[in-house]
Amino acid sequence: MTRTIASVAAGVATAAACVLTPLSAPAEVAAFDLAGPRLTVTVTRAGVTLPIAQVPDLAAGDEMLVRADLPADQSAHYLLVVGFLRGATNPPPKKWFFRAETWKKKQRDLRIKVPAGAQQAIAFLAPETGGDFGTLTGAVRGRPGAFVRASQDLNQAALDRARLDAYVTGVNRRDAEGGTRLEEASPALARSLAIQLKAECLTRPAELQAGCLTGGREALVLSDGHSSTMAEALTGTPTDLAFQLSATPQGGAGYYSPYIGVIRDVARILGAFRTASYQYIPALNTHDGDRLALLLNAAPSFNRPQSVIVAALPPVGPASLPPLRATSPAVAQCLARPGLVLPVEGAPLIYATRYARDMALRVAGRDGREVDLPVVADAERGGFVVREPVPRSIAFEQELTGRLHGRWGFTPFDGPRFRLQSPQDGTWRAGDETTLVAGRDNAVELTGAASACIEAMELRLPGGGVRAVTWEARGANRVSAKLPLADVPPGAVTLRIGRYGAADPIDLPLRAYTEAGRIDGLTLHAGDRAGTLAGARLDTVASLTVEGTVFTPGALARVDGGDRLTMTAAAPLSLAAGETRSATVTLTDGRTVATRLRVAPARPAATLLTRSVTPASPPTPVSITLPEGVVAAGDRLTFSFRATGTTRFTAADRIELGSDDASATVAVTLQDAQVGVAAITPATALGASAAGPLRFRPVQGDIAGDWQPLATLVREPTLTALACSEVCTLTGRNLFLLAGVADRMVPEGFTGDRLTFSPPPRGGPVPVHLRDAPEAAATLSLPPTGATP
Known part of the structure; x- marks a missing residue:
């Protein structure tokens, strides 16, 4: 049979041109939802046999068993061909191709040594024509680069599809349970599997959320880094062509996910091989034990041109181990906690595939003996979950380190380390200076052993009541x-501390005392x-009266072993510094207490005059x-201010600058006793994260103004x-600091380096909303028409 095969360059150019062509309908990418034939594949290495679902990579010398699982009544005869490639520019020898006539029971199994x-390894299911084997091997050997790329991209697409299927399965499972589980589970599943979460779906009615979250499935898959790294390492050829093209405006400005870009690429490359007799259609692998279920996005044809199904087998080469990282390595966790979760990130494939096997947390006992605790990956919980309780027969140190380890296919690997604690027989106690005051909530500092292993605390009251702590x-x-x-009378109480892995709780006896009330006086x-107002037990103060003016209580604080209570009047008193007055405090129980009011010097006051920005x-x-x-x-802010009231500035005075989260003292240059000038770079003085309202106040000695x-x-x-044409593209760093540009809203946590938006009519300024001040009317000027970045 004769055939004409386009060059590799033409095939790749065709794929690139198809991706770069503006398409309004994503439906051009047919979904892989047509069930094709199945293959049974096992791989044996060094005496160990694994099903294909646990084999991320092949190695020279591996023994493979490949069989086509066709129905007993299969009428069309398929030739199963498995071939190996050695790069885009090095045609493989004929002896690297193996065939099985699937319609003959004694010949349908292929036993192959890599x-x-x-x-690369690739499988074909071709209709029997008599010259099919020679034609197929000739096509591959004549243009190996196209099949290298097809093998690589099909493997990439299968890994992406596995993550997508795991996400959809998890969402549907939680949706079936009802309640709020879906709202809690879907963000965690999306983070673990590197899936683009449609946050707006969670605002919809509960019965519509699952369908919304999983709609447009192929566009949900994000590049996760590990699977592309695997493909690059194992095939030696670039994998990011479709990824790059899918992010361009011509490719849909990010509408197409890497998954869509890859399957578009494969379809176009294989399309270049169509002849009058044969057409090649890609098959996407889904793993189930030793079964490879082949999903097709086109119906096979048994008329001319007949369809040859192309499926990728695991690449051949060194293993690319999952780049697992501990999510919070500094946070200690309790080894004895049931269902202990070891949070990890960096490798979504641990959740979507069965490549990771024999996974365990390895810890050492007090006697030095190492123990392996089996773990299982759980995407919803964001890490590996310890499946079995820690044996109570093994004693552990209070502080220990656990290491995650297992196998990636055939290859052993060690994962991240985790800081762990084990419950000890010692007790917990409160500080010697701890004094509990009945009638209010009390903060208590406790010391003991293994704080991460505290499961629960409760307070047992004298009358038998129990309260959670x-x-x-x-x-x-x-x-x-x-x-x-808060409403507990004085007397003995017991703090009960329950611990993971300990049968008996720890009971800590405590006593709540009545604090003697004391009124020291009001300073104004x-x-x-x-x-x-200073004193003790000021929580019982209802009001304070001075010469008919009533002060009402505000914030209560505990300072240096006593209470400080803010008291506010409706209007200022006409009193001078140094004066004193008699005052009456009324308590919440109706009693009154006599005290004194002392008038301190007026606090400094100033108002803003001008400001300028450099x-x-x-x-x-x-x-x-x-x-x-x-x-x-980052700009330099210079401002001037004027003293008000009785305030006069001296060289010893200073200005305090503050935001919501930070404050700093600013040097002042005085024009005279009433006017001063200060300058500051806020990012330097307050920190790079400072933002929001910026305030100043004068400080004289230890007295600060408003x-x-x-x-x-x-x-x-x-x-x-x-750059602007029909749309504008803005490029830069830290674009998450923008809340919106023109008609484009910027999502929270945005990590991209470019934004697209529609230019305003008549090329006017573009409104910009900064995340730190979304109501501020900032603008961005458009470049001249036709300008490029």
Whole structure:
């Protein structure tokens, strides 16, 4: 049979042209949802036989058993051919191709040894024509590069499809359970499997969420790094062509996922081999033990041109081990905790395939003997789950390290290490200076052994009542607990501490005391409405009265062993610094207590005069114009202020600058006793993450004035290019600092380096919304028409 085979370059060019052609309908990529034939495949290496579902890679010398599982009433005769390739530019020898006539029971099994030097393996199911074997091997040997690429891309697509199937299965399982499990599980599944989560689906009614989350499935798959690295390492050829093209505007501006890009590429490459007699159609592998179920995206033809099914087998070469990392390596976990989860990241294929096997957590006992605890990957929980309880017959040190290990196919590998704790026989105790006060919640610091192994705490009251206690680990041997004593009378209480892996809880006896009330007096700065009442048990204060002016209580704080209670009046008192007045405190039980009011010197006060901003660097071709009152964190802000009231500035005074999360002292240059000037670079003084309202206040000695608004502080992305035609493309770094550009909203946690949006009418300024100040009217100027980055 004669045939004409296009060159490899023409095949790849055809694939690239198809991806680059603007397509409005993603339906051109047919889904692999047509069930094809099955293959049974096992691989034996060094005396160990594994089903194909556990084999991520082949090696020279491996013994393979390959069989086509066709139905007993199969009428069309298929020739099963398995061939090996050794790169795009090195045709394989004829002896690297093996055949089985599947319609003959005694000849349908292929027993093959992987030849030395092979890099790829590929299987064909071809209709029997008489010259089919020679024609097929001739096609592969004549143009090996196209089949190398097809093998590589089919393997990549199968790995992506496995992650997608695992995600869809997990979503459907949780949806069947009902309740809120789907809302909790879908983000975790998406993170573990590197799937693009449609967050808007979780806002829909519960009965519509699963369908929304799994709709448009092929576009959900993201490049996970590990599978592409595997393909590159095992085949020696690049895998990122479709990935790159799918992210271009011509390729759909990211609409097509890598999975779609790969299957488009394969279809076009194999399409270049179509002749009057044969057409090649790709098959996608799904694993189930030793079975390879072949999924087709085109119906096979038994008329001319007849269809040859092409399926990829695992690549040949050294194993690319999963790049597992511990998600929180510094956080200790309790080894005795039932269902202990070892959180990992970096390798979604551990959840989507069965390549990882014999996985275990290896820990050493106190006697040095190592113990392997079997673990299983759980995508919803984000790591490996210890399947069996820790044997109680083995004693462990309080602090120990566990190591994840197992096999990736045939290859042993060690995973990350985890910091672990084991419950000990010692006790927990409160500090010697701990004094519990009845009638309020009490924070207590506890010390003991293995804080990660605390399972629960409860407070047992004198009358037999039980209350749950919240706590937080403060280290390996320290815990901060909050005891609920708000309406508990004085007396003995017991803090019960339950621990994972320990049969008996620890009972810690405590006593709650009545704190003697004490009123030390009210201090008020001249001109202020609010002052500070000092004493003890100030939670019982209902009000304070001075010459007919009533002060009401506000925030209560505990300072240096006593209480400090803010008391506020409706209007300031007309009293000068140094004066004192008698005052009456009314308690919540109706009793009254006499005390004194002391008037301290007035606090310093100032108002903003002017401000100016000096950019940190010269203007760039692409920059954001900020409105008045909004300052970039990296720019230098200079402002002046004027003293108000009785305030006069001296050289010893200073200005304090603050945001919501940080504060700093600014040097002041005085114009005179009433006007001063200060300058600061907020990012340097307050930290690179400072953002939001920026305030200042004068400080004289240890007395600070009221905060005054200064500006709104924002962080800006680094913009490198802006090009517009029908759409605009903005390129830069840290684009997650943008909340929106024109009609494009930027999702939270955005990690890309480019955004596309529609240009405004008539080429006017583009409205920009910064995440730190979304209401600020910032703008971005468009480049001249026709300009390029």
